Amino acid sequence: MPSMASNNSSTHTAKSEFYARRQEIEKHRKALPIAAAEKRLLEEVRNNDILIIVGETGSGKTTQLPQYLFNGGFCRSGGIIGITQPRRVAAVTVAKRVAEECGVPLGQKVGYAIRFDDLTSNSTRIKYMTDGLLLREALLDPYLSKYSVIIVDEAHERTVHTDVLLGLLKTVQKTRSLGARDIVNSDNKKDENGTLLEKDNGIQNTSILKHCQSTKLSPLKLIIMSASLDAQGFSDYFGGARAVHVQGRQFPVDILYTNQPETDYVDAALITIFQIHLEESPGDILVFLTGQEEIESIERLVQDRLPKLPESKRKLLVVPIFASLPSEKQMKVFMLAPVGFRKVILATNIAETSVTIPGIKYVIDPGMVKVRTYDASTGIEPLIIVKTSKAQALQRSGRAGREGPGKCYRLYPENEFEKLKDSTTAEIKRCNLSNVVLQLKALGIDDIVGFDFIEKPDRMAVIKSMELLFLLGALTEESKLSDPVGHQMSRLPLDPIYSKALIVASQFNCLEEMLIVVAMLSVESIFYAPREKLDESRTALKSFSSTDGDHLTLLNVYRASEEFLEKSKQVNSKEKAEKNLRKWCKENFINSRSLKHARDIHSQIRRNVEQMGLQITSCGDDMLPFRRCLAASFFLSAALKQPDGTYRALSSGLTVQIHPSSVLFRMKPECIIFDELVRTNQNYIRNVSRIDYLWLAELAPQFFALQE
Ligand code: CDP
Ligand code: MG
Numbered sequence: 001m002p003s004m005a006s007n008n009s010s011t012h013t014a015k016s017e018f019y020a021r022r023q024e025i026e027k028h029r030k031a032l033p034i035a036a037a038e039k040r041l042l043e044e045v046r047n048n049d050i051l052i053i054v055g056e057t058g059s060g061k062t063t064q065l066p067q068y069l070f071n072g073g074f075c076r077s078g079g080i081i082g083i084t085q086p087r088r089v090a091a092v093t094v095a096k097r098v099a100e101e102c103g104v105p106l107g108q109k110v111g112y113a114i115r116f117d118d119l120t121s122n123s124t125r126i127k128y129m130t131d132g133l134l135l136r137e138a139l140l141d142p143y144l145s146k147y148s149v150i151i152v153d154e155a156h157e158r159t160v161h162t163d164v165l166l167g168l169l170k171t172v173q174k175t176r177s178l179g180a181r182d183i184v185n186s187d188n189k190k191d192e193n194g195t196l197l198e199k200d201n202g203i204q205n206t207s208i209l210k211h212c213q214s215t216k217l218s219p220l221k222l223i224i225m226s227a228s229l230d231a232q233g234f235s236d237y238f239g240g241a242r243a244v245h246v247q248g249r250q251f252p253v254d255i256l257y258t259n260q261p262e263t264d265y266v267d268a269a270l271i272t273i274f275q276i277h278l279e280e281s282p283g284d285i286l287v288f289l290t291g292q293e294e295i296e297s298i299e300r301l302v303q304d305r306l307p308k309l310p311e312s313k314r315k316l317l318v319v320p321i322f323a324s325l326p327s328e329k330q331m332k333v334f335m336l337a338p339v340g341f342r343k344v345i346l347a348t349n350i351a352e353t354s355v356t357i358p359g360i361k362y363v364i365d366p367g368m369v370k371v372r373t374y375d376a377s378t379g380i381e382p383l384i385i386v387k388t389s390k391a392q393a394l395q396r397s398g399r400a401g402r403e404g405p406g407k408c409y410r411l412y413p414e415n416e417f418e419k420l421k422d423s424t425t426a427e428i429k430r431c432n433l434s435n436v437v438l439q440l441k442a443l444g445i446d447d448i449v450g451f452d453f454i455e456k457p458d459r460m461a462v463i464k465s466m467e468l469l470f471l472l473g474a475l476t477e478e479s480k481l482s483d484p485v486g487h488q489m490s491r492l493p494l495d496p497i498y499s500k501a502l503i504v505a506s507q508f509n510c511l512e513e514m515l516i517v518v519a520m521l522s523v524e525s526i527f528y529a530p531r532e533k534l535d536e537s538r539t540a541l542k543s544f545s546s547t548d549g550d551h552l553t554l555l556n557v558y559r560a561s562e563e564f565l566e567k568s569k570q571v572n573s574k575e576k577a578e579k580n581l582r583k584w585c586k587e588n589f590i591n592s593r594s595l596k597h598a599r600d601i602h603s604q605i606r607r608n609v610e611q612m613g614l615q616i617t618s619c620g621d622d623m624l625p626f627r628r629c630l631a632a633s634f635f636l637s638a639a640l641k642q643p644d645g646t647y648r649a650l651s652s653g654l655t656v657q658i659h660p661s662s663v664l665f666r667m668k669p670e671c672i673i674f675d676e677l678v679r680t681n682q683n684y685i686r687n688v689s690r691i692d693y694l695w696l697a698e699l700a701p702q703f704f705a706l707q708e
Contacts, residue, residue: 032060056248079148090354131161156228158426251401265366283361290370382679434465442490501633508629512618519602520554537589549689634673635700
């Protein structure tokens with residue numbers, strides 16, 4: 001039968017495609033610089049309980065080492081190899097790649113877990129996750145007993161989670177090897193118990209030891225991986241641990257500077273993209289930008305300009321990559337562009353070291369990066385755009401020379417490079433530590449200042465965060481975790497203020513509403529307003545906007561989208577309904593990616609609060625309880641109008657202004673609370689809601705009584 005014949009041949013094609021792909025993958029794996037070091041690395045891991053591996057970006061550390069260890073028998077007794085990443089995107093994309101390399105479906109042998117998204121199962125043996133997630137796991141399993149190997153990847157990034165994790169793992173590793181040794185050699189128990197553990201991070205050591213014995217914990221192999229060539233700091237921290245280098249491969253990269261400083265680097269980047277596209281030989285372009293908004297605006301600008309080029313020059317494919325991009329879209333950066341097309345990847349600093357994208361020949365580096373900073377004296381934590389460090393600039397240009405000689409366009413003059421800082425300041429030195437303090441307290445570590453950090457946070461910052469946690473009711477006067485609020489807050493994967501808002505909302509009977517609002521606040525830019533369609537987007541926003549402020553406006557958007565989706569599902573398939581929703585988003589100038597992300601977060605935190613036994617009720621049509629709840633939760637960022645129309649933030653004393661994107665921008669109520677402070681040339685506050693001044697003293701007397 002003809003149909004049979006065609007069936008057979010299509011199966012045949014699928015099979016040969018499958019084998020061709022496998023062969024291609026095998027070839028790729030063998031060609032990676034790390035492949036030559038497989039045996040040596042396995043030996044090193046066998047011989048050293050703590051090992052530091054340093055290797056250039058793209059040498060194959062993240063994707064290959066876990067596979068070597070798996071094949072080398074490190075999961076034999078059921079243990080898991082855990083690999084932490086500072087970034088969600090890296091954890092997801094690498095897990096997908098490794099699953100493909102292993103020829104298994106994602107979520108089986110190879111899986112990933114990130115906040116709000118867990119794709120692992122009982123059979124998972126190679127597990128990629130964020131560093132923050134492993135810290136959360138430690139709350140439930142302080143000895144991380146299911147892991148036989150933990151690899152802290154991208155340690156040079158020195159995120160605050162990495163730093164805390166290093167301190168914690170230092171103790172866990174020592175305790176687990178001691179526990180295991182002690183079972184063998186129980187005569188030494190008392191001596192070892194006293195001498196070895198006292199120096200540790202203050203965890204209740206004897207109880208850990210007992211636990212290790214009763215559960216027969218096996219020793220933990222700890223591997224620290226870094227792309228920076230300075231392994232000494234890590235080695236010293238781990239008592240002179242062995243460090244090995246993996247040779248990388250790097251082709252020369254031509255560095256080009258501008259003659260003058262650029263006033264608008266977004267515009268300069270756009271011009272450079274087209275200049276390369278029109279004048280340079282084939283090869284993909286990687287552009288480093290600071291965030292989702294910037295990436296999406298360049299994406300639109302490129303799309304708008306393309307049709308104006310001659311037909312033969314239009315083959316430019318734009319692919320964005322940033323943290324909150326849905327994971328199916330993230331994988332697009334790794335796909336080859338169609339024949340004749342040039343790919344231009346618009347990335348945040350995620351593409352600096354965490355993900356290696358093949359095919360890059362040109363890098364455009366405006367020299368900027370968005371970082372969170374913290375001002376302990378005012379307690380504010382604005383996101384600001386700053387210049388990169390020299391180390392970052394070098395990593396970025398290095399991306400152009402992975403597969404052959406390349407070019408890097410630094411969008412600043414050469415003498416500016418010399419003025420850059422050598423390396424980036426560790427995050428622990430410049431962030432609000434309340435989350436870290438809360439987690440350490442929940443782990444039973446009370447002496448935060450005495451904790452053995454690789455780099456100590458400022459004392460003042462620690463004290464400020466403890467104060468904040470005290471004001472939120474998470475800590476007692478003795479600085480212990482309070483019961484139940486502190487314990488509940490530590491269990492939620494959210495910023496402490498959001499966790500507190502959920503707990504308060506359950507008492508105000510509006511948890512249903514607060515879950516939605518917290519999910520919407522947790523994602524970047526729900527709305528987008530293209531410059532050329534500013535009026536249209538404003539009109540669209542009006543249909544959702546609430547005179548009470550942005551929080552209720554966000555609630556309205558979410559509910560309207562749910563309603564639309566439900567209706568659409570009644571007459572369409574799920575896929576069609578989702579597609580319609582994306583269309584609806586576009587018509588309403590809502591960012592469908594962000595909305596989807598908010599929906600995912602919503603379902604996870606809903607599950608979290610259910611598990612905690614909080615009452616999920618709705619305040620119905622009367623929004624007063626919800627607004628009072630906002631005041632009771634966000635009282636630390638309350639602000640009062642001043643005669644000139646600006647606001648004074650009550651806790652920091654700063655003069656701030658409502659951001660033009662807020663629905664209250666023109667209305668300017670007397671008293672407000674806000675969610676975020678963005679510092680550009682002004683102190684702008686975003687996500688603002690109107691409250692009654694008198695509620696503050698009534699609902700947050702612990703703070704406002706102190707102020708009098
Ligand atoms: O960790 P390291 O920077 O040393 O390298 P890696 O992330 O393991 O990447 C090794 C190779 O895998 C690179 O050539 C990447 O292009 C490739 N890779 C990929 O094709 N797709 C991914 N999702 C991740 C990596
Ligand atoms: Mg890596």
